[in-house]
Amino acid sequence: NAGVTQTPKFQVLKTGQSMTLQCAQDMNHEYMSWYRQDPGMGLRLIHYSVGAGITDQGEVPNGYNVSRSTTEDFPLRLLSAAPSQTSVYFCASSYSRLFHEQYFGPGTRLTVT
Amino acid sequence: AQSVTQPDIHITVSEGASLELRCNYSYGATPYLFWYVQSPGQGLQLLLKYFSGDTLVQGIKGFEAEFKRSQSSFNLRKPSVHWSDAAEYFCAVDTGNQFYFGTGTSLTVIP
Numbered sequence: 001n002a003g004v005t006q007t008p009k010f011q012v013l014k015t016g017q018s019m020t021l022q023c024a025q026d027m028n029h030e031y032m033s034w035y036r037q038d039p040g041m042g043l044r045l046i047h048y049s050v051g052a053g054i055t056d057q058g059e060v061p062n063g064y065n066v067s068r069s070t071t072e073d074f075p076l077r078l079l080s081a082a083p084s085q086t087s088v089y090f091c092a093s094s095y096s097r098l099f100h101e102q103y104f105g106p107g108t109r110l111t112v113t
Numbered sequence: 114a115q116s117v118t119q120p121d122i123h124i125t126v127s128e129g130a131s132l133e134l135r136c137n138y139s140y141g142a143t144p145y146l147f148w149y150v151q152s153p154g155q156g157l158q159l160l161l162k163y164f165s166g167d168t169l170v171q172g173i174k175g176f177e178a179e180f181k182r183s184q185s186s187f188n189l190r191k192p193s194v195h196w197s198d199a200a201e202y203f204c205a206v207d208t209g210n211q212f213y214f215g216t217g218t219s220l221t222v223i224p
Contacts, residue, residue: 004156033212040122042203042216043157058211090156098209101147104156 136204
């Protein structure tokens with residue numbers, strides 16, 4: 001099993017550009033989520049999905065869109081990047097929503113200039 | 114509001130010394146509690162978790178944590194730290210509605 005994979009590992013965007021961060025898991029996990037990690041703030045939940053076709057907002061959803069068309073994939077879209085979105089982004093998955101260990105991808109370091 | 118507090122931003126210990134990382138949570142009921150470790154440039158890895166039962170839980174890499182309901186705490190301990198334990202440690206709670214992480218404690222191990 002590859003676990004949770006994320007691409008790209010690094011990305012530099014200009015303000016206003018759009019891009020999609022890719023996330024995939026091969027563990028047949030129902031629950032997937034996106035976090036951003038900023039210095040001194042820990043990880044904050046952006047969006048999550050409890051299964052294909054179902055998504056919901058987390059703590060900091062503004063500026064981000066998600067979709068879940070398959071169990072395996074959970075892309076995160078930045079429609080118009082802003083410098084405040086400079087961060088490290090982690091995708092995670094778990095067997096189900098409640099009380100299960102989350103498996104994390106290696107992260108994507110995004111810089112918006 | 115629910116929250117997780119890790120009061121120590123950074124801790125330095127000597128190799129072989131004992132370690133305790135503090136975690137306090139704010140939640141009306143007993144949450145489900147986790148400790149994760151993040152090595153530089155890596156994602157997070159689960160060290161241990163508490164759902165119910167015995168309040169002292171054992172994890173990987175020789176770590177343990179104790180849930181104390183009266184103190185709303187879930188402190189992580191290790192009797193003898195190894196240089197490879199240098200990393201960032203995150204406490205997390207799952208309230209059933211959402212997952213919250215603390216701000217992390219950075220551990221430096223000196224020879």
